[in-house]
Structures are given as C-alpha cells and as structure tokens.
Amino acid sequence: MDEKKEPTIEDESPTDLVWQRLSSELVADCRVFRIERRWNADPRSGRAHDFYVLDAPDWINVVPLTSSGEVVMIEQYRHGTDEVTLEIPGGMVDDGETPREAAARELLEETGYRSPELIYLGRSHPNPAIQNNWIHTFLAQPAERIGNPVSDGTEQTRVRLVRLSDVPHLIAQGIITHSLVIVGFYFLSLYQNGAIEAR
Template sequence: MADQDDQPSSDRWTISATRTIFTNPVVNLVTSRVRCGRTAIEKDFYKFQFPRWVNIIALTGRQELILIRQYRFGTDRIELEIPGGAVNDGEDPLAAGLRELLEETGYAGQNGRIIGKVCPNPAIQNNFCYTVLVEDVRQVAEPSQDDMEDIEVLILPQDEVQKLVVDGSISHGLVLNALMFFAMDKAKNRFGRP
C-alpha cells in the first residue's frame, strides 16, 4: 500500500531505513528512521498504511439521508454511520463511492461528486478519506454485502440525523466529518459561499 496523494516532505526532515513490520489485506505497519533537520536528532517513527477510504452522503429525492447500522470490532458495538469503504487500487474515489453505496445498500443515484477529502490521522497514517455526495438515490438492487457484513439500512430526515449527532448516537469521526462537508456544501449552494 503506497502513500496516498504524496506531497514532498519538508527538506528539514530526512527519512531512511524504512522497513515493513506487519502486513495484511487491511493495513501495513512500517517503521522508518527519521532525522529532524532543526535538531539533527534521529528516532524511529511508525506509520499505518491504509488504502484510501470513501464515505457517501446519499440523499433521496425527499432530501432524506441513507444511514447504516453495522457492528464494528474496534468499539465492539453497533455503530450508526453512512455507507463507505475502501477505494480499490487504481480506482477513482468517486467510482468507489458509487460502488460502495450500491454494495452496502442497494441504492444508486445521480450527480455523484466529491465534496471533501481529509487525512484521518496524519501523525501515524498515510491515507485520505473522501466524501462523495450522491443525489436522488433510490433502491435499484438488493445489497451485496461482504461475508463479514451485517448491515441495516435506514432512511432518515436530515433534522433527525442532526439530533443523532448532537446526542452522540453518531460518533464515528469520519462520518461526522462527512456530515460537516455536506452542511458546508448545502450552505455554499444556498448562499453562494461556504
């Protein structure tokens, strides 16, 4: 898994002696010797290499949002989220968003576009997460979930989703970030500015 959306690092930092410590289909863990140009001190740094991710804001013709509930091993609980998943190698993030929406929910729509991009944790991760907005979604197929997915699809009014954010029912940081991008996109379209 290569670094995503590489930008040159500062010439004040030197990276050497990189090696992979652990690898599996979900994540690689690498370590590198890093030298700070300001202090000349060297230390080992660790980085989790993930594929790019995508989250989907799916909006029905009635302006309702598609949410999902699914078990998450990290928190050992059922989480309320929006559809999302990994971007395959060589896949465009927009295409990945449309694919994940269809796979997880059976929904498809129109006017798909990327409305945001973030680095989930730049201190220790290399990847980016994209937010895709898809409008006028409707169910066109049955979901085709992975063998370890058990997803419940929900359709909720936007004001109810806002309440779920405020009361903590939606606590996934990247989902909250996607909802922020959606709110900013709505404001921009309504008022012509963010």
C-alpha cells in the same frame, strides 16, 4: 464598499518543521493496511527517532440523500469498539478504481441504493499522525433504492433512513460517533452553504 476577502493563513514556509526520512521497513501486512516503521531525523537536533505508520489505500464516504430529504445510513458491527454504529456508506478504494467509482460501488453494495450523480465534496486525512491516506467524500443525490445490500463475507449492513434535519441531534447525542462520518456531514453543510462547489 470594501470587497469581502477570503480568510487566509500567513504564507510561512514550514520547512523548519519537516523531519528527514532516514530509512523505513515493512513490519506487517494486515490486508487492509500495512504497518511501516520509519526512522526520521529531528530537524532541530538531527537525532533519529522511529515512528510507526499505517500505509493504507484511500477511502471514500458517501452521503446518500433521497428526494424526500432522508439520508440513507447503515448500521454495522465494528470490531474496534465492539458495538453497532450508525454510519454513512464508505470503504476502501480498490486497485484500479477511482474514488468516484469506489463511492458508486460501496453505495450499492452497502445499501442497495444508487444515484445518477455523485458530487465530490472534498477530501481529508483520516489521522495524519499515523496514517498516510485520504478519505474522499461524495454526495449521492437523489439516492434511489434498486435492491438490497450485498451482505457477504464478514460485512453485514442494515439500512436506516434518517431525516437530514435530525443528523445534528444524533451527533450531539452521541448516536453518530464515527469521526469520518461527522466529517462527511460537515462537508455536506459546506456544500449546502455555498462554501464549496460541485465537482
């Protein structure tokens, strides 16, 4: 009986695709990210082109599951799309914080829930075309309510409990639209199917 082999990608060096950094300058500091203009040389022709990159801190997402199989989700207004979205808790990793510490803080601040365990599910690039950061995804299980969300400053959230079994339909129906939230649920499915291990 043949052993099952893990899928692989051919080991080819991508060095012929790498653009050389010639110079860069800070264009704007926008509090939650900085805009950097970079001049890079095309590896084929050597010709220089300018590109704009959002220099941002790492982010976290948390999939909080209650003991009854509900996801603790939040509704909040998003200024980019001018609408209220249904999401999982998330936010920036502050200076001096680890992603796990940020996940625990954001979970409590945005939902009033906490969990005795945060399981690291993985990380992904939010948008490598223009951003240089990672988003780290955690599972909080069991999530238990200990208070109310901290709605101060410009961020206000409303908690919604959603059955985990309903999430695929909410994504398919366009009710959950945030791509990073969808990635979080994909990581959860990989974990539940044994494709990734708890960390």
